[in-house]
Amino acid sequence: MSSGINMLIFEQSRKGRTNPSQAPFERPELTGIPESLQRKKRVVMAETSEMQTVRHYTRLSKKNFSIDTHFYPLGSCTMKYNPRACNSLSMLPGFLSRHPYAPDSMSQGYLSCMYELQEMLKDVTGMKEVSLTPAAGAQGEFAGMAMIRAYHDSRNDDQRTEVLVPDAAHGTNPATAVMCGYKVREIPTNDQGDVDLEALKQVVGPQTAGLMLTNPSTLGVFERQIEAIAGVVHEAGGLLYYDGANLNAILGKVRPGDMGFDVIHMNLHKTFSTPHGGGGPGAGPVGVNERLKPFLPVPMVAYDGDHYSWVTEKENPQTIGRLSGFMGNAGVLLRAYIYARLLGREGMVRVSEYSTLNANYMLALSKQKGFDLAFPDRRATHEFIITLKRQAKDLGVNTMDFAKRLLDYGFHAPTTYFPLLIPECLLVEPTETEDKETLDAFMDVMAKIEQEARDDPEYVKGAPYTQPVRRLDDVRAARELDLVWKSE
Amino acid sequence: MPYIPHTEEEVGQMLDTIGVDSIEDLFDEIPASLRHKSLDGVPTQATEMEVTRLMHERAALDGQPLCFMGAGAYDHHIPAAVWQITTRGEFYTAYTPYQAEASQGTLQLLYEYQTMMANLNALDVSNASLYDGASAMAEAILMAVRANRKSKSKRILMPANVHPAYRKTAEAIVTNQGITFELIDYDHTSGCIDPASLPTEPGDFAALIIPQPNFFGTLEDVNVLTDWAHKHKALVVGVVNPIALAVLVPPGEWGESGADIACGEGQPLGIPMSSGGPFYGFMCCKQAYVRQMPGRIIGRTVDLDGKPGYTLTLQAREQHIRRSKATSNICTNQGLMITASTIHMALLGAEGLERVALSCHDNTRKLIEKLTSIDGVEVVFSGAYFHEVLIRLSAPVPEVMRALYAQNILPGYAIQDDYPELENCLLVCATEMRTDSDIETYASHLQRVMGK
Known part of the structure; x- marks a missing residue:
């Protein structure tokens, strides 16, 4: 193949090359617009043929790992198989061409799907009402914390200035609390991976607006004291926020609403198998209990037994408002709806069962192969943590080196260096859709890399060798910023 | 089992390896009092054939007016190639390119996207997308307040002819941080902001929002408005339609020194209307403000052998590193949408x-x-x-x-x-x-x- 494979689309450009069939043939004059508001210099774009363009982006696609091509055990991300039907059926012409402001009378198909999705999510989470509109997990978190704030404000309880976040939490949790105008206070974790309950009791008080918790936590274990934690926070007048990042692990087994949570978000791009798309779009619906219902973000969908309609600021005057121009990532919500219909109630329970089976099986294999585990005495949830602290110290080969070498063997690396409190960690989440032989092969490769690290540590530290590029100079990327291509 | 490959025999082997009798045993750390019995509110499972029939019926209800x-x-027209390539599994089912070496396809594409967007807006840099146009404007407002070193004000001048849903979104997202809006009325004859009606002593404010075209479709005198805001030490945030930018003065060339931040809805560039989402928000700015920009940003660098490659950069702004001090809580963006948009722009060309x-x-x-x-x-x-x-x-x-x-x-x-x-x-x-x-x-x- 020619050197063209690494060229940018702009470098393949030839002046005057166009694709006339992709725009109207006519080129009308720009009339009625003052000269001073017209563009003077033509925008610089690539000038390439349709075939060149198709070839270029098809070739680029081949430089990606993806679920469709590789095992992708990225912890806390739930990289499971995305059924193809969810894509093709959500892209039926009636759905694609629906204008967001089309009247209810021309939207009963779409609205019925959204209403039913709201109802299903209520049931699987044990919450009283659901709004689908947040565009991603982080926006769901924002909506949740904004509702907590609106609740306290509505009661003129203005002394609550702090949000409690365990040290194992996703970075989005503290960032969200700050976006809602709160100060963040971290709660330590005990040596078994549970929240340090005594430490929590010390800091909770009349200044506590709420606690943000992920359960199962990012440490790959179920928080066993959840009822006690809920009691402590509620006693002090705070509310409990559930980060649904790990809902996949407990689907149909235990519900956030029953654990005592007041408000939750779900990541449909994890648990409900909508695609991750190279970094989005996701969808982060929120669910609430009775007392937070008035504050839910709009729009939502209502049903009177005959007709589906929008719920807006008119019907919900106390809403925290809108988080996007229309209804968040509507097409992602459709994909989640289709997935939920395919799985049904039988399939949803199997999700948590087989994702947990796969994780515990890998954990058992890790023990057999002599890897150190962050919490060897605990059950894994749908994910678990290997710590390579010993290998880093003894062999000089660290977690990043293992991660890069895994790429050479055709496996995407697990999540590395997160959660921050476990040194040299790999957070491994196989999901329910992987078969036993893939899990076996992955653990065999992990053992093989460890052997390589003993025999020739420098070689492992130089990995990867088989990818389009070797390790990249991140320091240079941040220092000598090159974010936009410029012609010579 | 649908989408679960395990045979009965394999399940038995796996349980033996773990050392438990049943899958149920793996949930024994969950307090029994909390265990849930059944999901009666979820319909029973269905085959792909059944769900296909159902979805065709539902889609047909909405017609194609x-x-x-x-x-x-x-x-707008979307070339067939756009979504055929975008929904290739390698793009569709990849995640955020944390392992850069195994994500060069997505990363190079995003770098090309940043280039196209910066060129379209005539600004120095672009991020790799936000959720949609409305939330992008909210993020631009937060950014302007952070970036404006000449003003400590949290006051934003907001024309009444900015899209109402965008204004509502901005209010929901930024007001918890003490930011206030002052509405500027539009001229009821022209439909635009009348520069002559702007106060000579506007007081301290962080930024002026300028929609182009505005919600009514009419065109603002962006040059005069930009210069007025800069004279008063405020930043200018342009909210623009990307299709219009092919023929209208781009934000980077407004007035004497250009808008500081431009944002808008990317949907017109290759994204179907699809009930309002997923769309994507774009954001571009002057080089001086790049470290205040929210969202993922891709940079070009070199690998160990000196070969060019692409990677996520300036991550020190982001929540997974900075946690409570991040520029935004955003994590995932709208990667797949800008994959489509990049291919769309490449196919259409200038x-x-x-x-x-x-x-x-x-x-x-x-x-x-x-x-x-x-x-x-x-x-x-x-x-x-x-x-x-x-x-x-x-x-x-x-x-x-x-x-x-x-x-x-x-x-x-x-x-x-x-x-x-x-x-x-x-x-x-x-x-x-x-x-x-x-x-x-x-x-x-x-x-x-x-x-x-």
Whole structure:
């Protein structure tokens, strides 16, 4: 193949090359617009043929790992198989061409799907009402914390200035609390991976607006004291926020609403198998209990037994408002709806069962192969943590080196260096859709890399060798910023 | 089992390896009092064949009306190649490119996207997308407050002719951080902000928002407004339509020194209307503010062998590193949408984008000519417009709309709920997708309805 494979689309450009069939043939004059508001210099774009363009982006696609091509055990991300039907059926012409402001009378198909999705999510989470509109997990978190704030404000309880976040939490949790105008206070974790309950009791008080918790936590274990934690926070007048990042692990087994949570978000791009798309779009619906219902973000969908309609600021005057121009990532919500219909109630329970089976099986294999585990005495949830602290110290080969070498063997690396409190960690989440032989092969490769690290540590530290590029100079990327291509 | 590959034999082997008798044993750390029994609110499982039938029925209910509605979502042609490539599994099912070596496809594409967007806006840099146009404007406001070193103010000047849903979104997202909005009324004759009406002593403010075109489709005097804001030490945030940028002065060239931040809705560039999402928000800015920009940013660098490659950069701004001190809580963006947009822009090129913009504008002019020839239909504002126009009817708009819905026509967006002073007005547009005969169909039905 020619050197063209690494060229940018702009470098393949030839002046005057166009694709006339992709725009109207006519080129009308720009009339009625003052000269001073017209563009003077033509925008610089690539000038390439349709075939060149198709070839270029098809070739680029081949430089990606993806679920469709590789095992992708990225912890806390739930990289499971995305059924193809969810894509093709959500892209039926009636759905694609629906204008967001089309009247209810021309939207009963779409609205019925959204209403039913709201109802299903209520049931699987044990919450009283659901709004689908947040565009991603982080926006769901924002909506949740904004509702907590609106609740306290509505009661003129203005002394609550702090949000409690365990040290194992996703970075989005503290960032969200700050976006809602709160100060963040971290709660330590005990040596078994549970929240340090005594430490929590010390800091909770009349200044506590709420606690943000992920359960199962990012440490790959179920928080066993959840009822006690809920009691402590509620006693002090705070509310409990559930980060649904790990809902996949407990689907149909235990519900956030029953654990005592007041408000939750779900990541449909994890648990409900909508695609991750190279970094989005996701969808982060929120669910609430009775007392937070008035504050839910709009729009939502209502049903009177005959007709589906929008719920807006008119019907919900106390809403925290809108988080996007229309209804968040509507097409992602459709994909989640289709997935939920395919799985049904039988399939949803199997999700948590087989994702947990796969994780515990890998954990058992890790023990057999002599890897150190962050919490060897605990059950894994749908994910678990290997710590390579010993290998880093003894062999000089660290977690990043293992991660890069895994790429050479055709496996995407697990999540590395997160959660921050476990040194040299790999957070491994196989999901329910992987078969036993893939899990076996992955653990065999992990053992093989460890052997390589003993025999020739420098070689492992130089990995990867088989990818389009070797390790990249991140320091240079941040220092000598090159974010936009410029012609010579 | 659907999407679960395990055979019974394998399950047995796996349980043996773990050392438990059943899958149920693996959930023994969950307190028994909390265990849930059954999901009665979820329908039973269905085959792909059954769900296919169901979804075809649902999609058919929504029909495919003739669309003269814009108001933030536009019906443009999308080349077949765009979504065929975008939905390749390698793009569709990858995640955020944390392992750069195994994600060079997505990363290079995003770098190309940043280049195209920066060029379109004539600004130095672009991020790799936000959720949508409305939330992008909210993030731009937060960014402007952080970035404006000459002002400590958290006051934002917000024209009333910025998209109402964008204003509501911004309020929901930024007001918890003490940011306040001061509404600037539009001139009721032109539909634009009248520069002459701006105060000579506006007081301290962080930024002025300038929509181009504004929600009514009319064009602001962006050059004068930009210079006015800069004179008062405020930043300028442009909210722009990317198709319009093919033919209108780009934000980076507004006034003497250009807008500081530009943002907007990326949907017109290759994204179907699909009930309003997923779309994506774009954001570009001057180099000086890049470290205040939210969202993922891709940089070009070199690998160990000196070969060029692409990676996520400036991550020190982001929540997974900075936690409570991050520029935003954003984590995932709209990667797949900008994959489509990048391919779309590459296929159309500058010439194609211009022809689309010119055709939309020309079709809307034809539409307005036809509609205003009907008795009782007039254009509301005198200002120059791009590809979208507010018309006033002498008949009650809700009734007219119902009559046109019955003809499978989306006649436009009624703005009365957002602007009570604009009673019986419809915001209409005709993209390059509407033919002369479509326009004729709309006009003849409207004439019939109005004549009743």
